[in-house]
Amino acid sequence: MADPIGQIGRGLDLEGVTEAPKLSRAPLTGNIFEDVLSRAVESLEKVSNTELYANQLIEQYIAGKADLQDVMVATSKMSLMVQLAVTTITTAVNTFKEITQMQV
DSSP: OOOOOOOTTTTOOOTTOOOOOOOOOOOOOSOHHHHHHHHHHHHHHHHHHHHHHHHHHHHHHHTTOSOHHHHHHHHHHHHHHHHHHHHHHHHHHHHHHHHHTOOO
């Protein structure tokens, strides 16, 4: 019988590698545009922090201090977040263009 899969990242020496920090949400101001824009900026900062974390894990893997599965999980998570951000931004821009081109 095969051994069960253990927890990813067990016993690793990941000195200097910090997981992407959780950003706190700014309180709503009542201005819809400002609130949406601030949430969008927070989301892009999370994507950036996730990318930095994945890059740190890659450097640790190259140095022999991290497991491949940890690197693959971090890079996959980062890739999905970037794809979602790009799709969301593209959709928002296209929607804005359509709204501005509407005839009243």
